Amino acid sequence: MTDLRSVTVLVPGRLHQHSIDRIGQAFDMIRIARADPALLTDAQKASVRGIAASPSPGDTFIGPDVMRALPNLEIVANFGVGYDGVDANFAGRHGIMITNTPDVLTEEVADTALGLLISTVRELPAAESWLRVGRWRSEGNYPLSRLTLRGRKVGIFGMGRIGLAIARRLEAFGLPVAYHNRRRVEGLAYEYHDTLKGLATAVDTLVSVVPGTAPTEKAVNAEVLTALGPDGVFVNVGRGSTVDEPALAAALANGTIAAAGLDVFANEPDVPQSLLDAPNTVLLPHVASASQHTRRAMADLVVDNLVSWFSQGRALTTVPETAQVRPE
Numbered sequence: 262m263t264d265l266r267s268v269t270v271l272v273p274g275r276l277h278q279h280s281i282d283r284i285g286q287a288f289d290m291i292r293i294a295r296a297d298p299a300l301l302t303d304a305q306k307a308s309v310r311g312i313a314a315s316p317s318p319g320d321t322f323i324g325p326d327v328m329r330a331l332p333n334l335e336i337v338a339n340f341g342v343g344y345d346g347v348d349a350n351f352a353g354r355h356g357i358m359i360t361n362t363p364d365v366l367t368e369e370v371a372d373t374a375l376g377l378l379i380s381t382v383r384e385l386p387a388a389e390s391w392l393r394v395g396r397w398r399s400e401g402n403y404p405l406s407r408l409t410l411r412g413r414k415v416g417i418f419g420m421g422r423i424g425l426a427i428a429r430r431l432e433a434f435g436l437p438v439a440y441h442n443r444r445r446v447e448g449l450a451y452e453y454h455d456t457l458k459g460l461a462t463a464v465d466t467l468v469s470v471v472p473g474t475a476p477t478e479k480a481v482n483a484e485v486l487t488a489l490g491p492d493g494v495f496v497n498v499g500r501g502s503t504v505d506e507p508a509l510a511a512a513l514a515n516g517t518i519a520a521a522g523l524d525v526f527a528n529e530p531d532v533p534q535s536l537l538d539a540p541n542t543v544l545l546p547h548v549a550s551a552s553q554h555t556r557r558a559m560a561d562l563v564v565d566n567l568v569s570w571f572s573q574g575r576a577l578t579t580v581p582e583t584a585q586v587r588p589e
């Protein structure tokens with residue numbers, strides 16, 4: 262059996278402390294400030310067999326440059342179910358395993374999505390500010406919310422693990438659900454639309470929970486928002502890259518849709534001023550899975566994947582692009 266202490270795992274940039282503690286105990290760990298091979302000596306580059314990281318599409322991206330620089334790299338354990346911070350297609354073509362952290366965060370993200378939806382429709386953050394700044398006392402009751410969940414029909418863009426958990430909650434709220442994926446989910450009774458525009462036309466509330474990929478890039482555009490309509494509410498807990506943000510800001514400003522609740526943005530942590538200024542947005546700093554409980558479970562799964570790969574020769578939660586990768 263492999264002595265894990267002889268296996269070198271690189272941790273570039275920030276990572277959950279629990280992952281770092283476990284990797285430090287089990288493996289030979291190298292930490293560097295960011296995913297930049299120039300920060301490693303040649304000997305270190307040759308020694309690295311695994312990476313554990315919480316990368317993102319920006320400057321912490323784990324792309325071909327990083328993977329090519331590490332000739333003995335076997336696995337990248339990604340913190341998060343979304344793995345748009347790693348070039349998984351390149352990894353798949355070069356025999357490098359990529360793992361993510363599905364399932365352990367599904368219910369948490371679905372909970373947050375519902376919280377964000379209700380906050381957006383019923384203006385709960387604005388109502389709370391009303392109380393905190395003393396307007397309840399000085400001016401009386403907070404104005405009645407223009408919007409309600411009652412009578413809404415919700416479209417889910419991305420009926421995967423999290424989309425389904427959101428749909429189940431919406432059912433309990435008494436709301437009809439429809440969805441769009443590239444493929445109909447077999448055995449699922451919810452109304453299916455084979456285009457996003459078709460879904461947006463059929464509903465007044467759109468919840469996006471698709472991965473950030475080339476095909477989903479700016480998929481929620483002016484046309485989709487127009488189809489959603491003037492009572493439309495858009496909620497995004499997927500990825501910011503899936504939204505044409507200037508088109509969304511314009512739609513919110515000119516009444517093309519009524520309101521938006523956003524947990525994710527195209528260029529985090531920068532949030533467009535137009536969205537910050539809009540009175541009909543509820544904005545969260547990418548916190549959908551961010552409880553201590555769930556982040557710890559994700560941190561464990563990152564390390565469990567590394568341990569399983571190097572001790573059993575198999576990963577636990579493989580992304581589809583690298584499903585065929587086997588240890589040498």
Ligand code: NDP
Pocket residue numbers: 342343344363364366370418419420421422423424441442443444445470471472473474476477498499500524525547548549550551
């Ligand atoms: P899944 O892979 O289970 O679901 C993704 C769904 O999106 C699938 O149903 C898939 O169906 C659909 N989809 C993918 N590409 C397209 C496309 N081009 N057009 C239409 N539908 C598409 O993932 P999860 O539910 O576990 O997670 C979804 C995403 O949520 C993650 O990738 C991540 O980006 C995001 N997320 C955000 C979090 C946050 O903190 N805000 C936390 C956790 C996740 P099909 O393949 O049939 O098209």
